[in-house]
Every structure is written in C-alpha cells, then in structure tokens.
Amino acid sequence: MKQRSNFVAIFLVLFLSELLVTEAVTCSVIELFPCAGAIMSSQPPSSACCIKLREQKPCLCGYLKNPSLKQYVNSPNAQRVAKTCGVSTPSC
Structure with a gap:
C-alpha cells in the first residue's frame, strides 16, 4: 500500500510540474499590430491589443534596444497604451 501511495505522489508531482511549464514567447513586433x-x-x-x-x-x-523600434515603444502614446493595458514599462 505504501508503494502505491508513493507512486501516486510521484505521478502527481510530475503531472503538476508539466502544467506549470510555460510556452516561450516568440518576439515579433508584428504581433503588436x-x-x-x-x-x-x-x-x-x-x-x-492588450492581450x-x-x-x-x-x-x-x-x-x-532596436533603434528603428525604440521611438515607437518609448513614445508617450505607447506608454499610455501599456499603462491602460496594465503592462509596466520595463527598465532595461
């Protein structure tokens, strides 16, 4: 009986750890269209947009850090949009 409960505990740990794995984000500015x-x-x-x-x-x-994107990402309107969406501006 003890072996069975150990097996169940190990299974649950492995199963739950799989649920916590997050997908990697593919960085593509096109996604912000x-x-x-x-x-x-x-x-x-x-x-x-917020999603x-x-x-x-x-x-x-x-x-x-991208010179061609910085002006847009750092603009007052972009900061307003980020704030409205609840996304904090990162300090890089």
Missing part, C-alpha cells in the same frame, strides 16, 4: 492604431493616435487600445502586449512583454527590452 493590433496596437498600431492606439499607439499612432489617442484612441484607446482594443482588448486584442498581444501582455504576451510580448518579455520582448519589450529587445524592442527598446
């Missing part, structure tokens, strides 16, 4: 309208104007971000922005959060430092 739903945010383009809100960043280029003063319109509020859509829910699709994509949250997904791409680990990539924001890379975008900030």
Whole structure:
C-alpha cells in the first residue's frame, strides 16, 4: 500500500510540474499590430491589443534596444497604451 501511495505522489508531482511549464514567447513586433492604431493616435487600445502586449512583454527590452523600434515603444502614446493595458514599462 505504501508503494502505491508513493507512486501516486510521484505521478502527481510530475503531472503538476508539466502544467506549470510555460510556452516561450516568440518576439515579433508584428504581433503588436493590433496596437498600431492606439499607439499612432489617442484612441484607446482594443482588448486584442492588450492581450498581444501582455504576451510580448518579455520582448519589450529587445524592442527598446532596436533603434528603428525604440521611438515607437518609448513614445508617450505607447506608454499610455501599456499603462491602460496594465503592462509596466520595463527598465532595461
């Protein structure tokens, strides 16, 4: 009986650890296309924008280091969109 409970415990640990594995984010600025309208104007971000922005959060430092993207990611409108979506601006 003790062997069976040990087996169940090991199985549960392995099963639960699989659930905690997260998918890696593929950094692609194209993924932020739903945010383009809100960043280029003063319109509020859509829910699709916020979802994509949250997904791409680990990539924001890379975008900030890219000279051709920095001006957009660091713009006041982009910061407004991020704040509205609940995404903190990273300090890289």
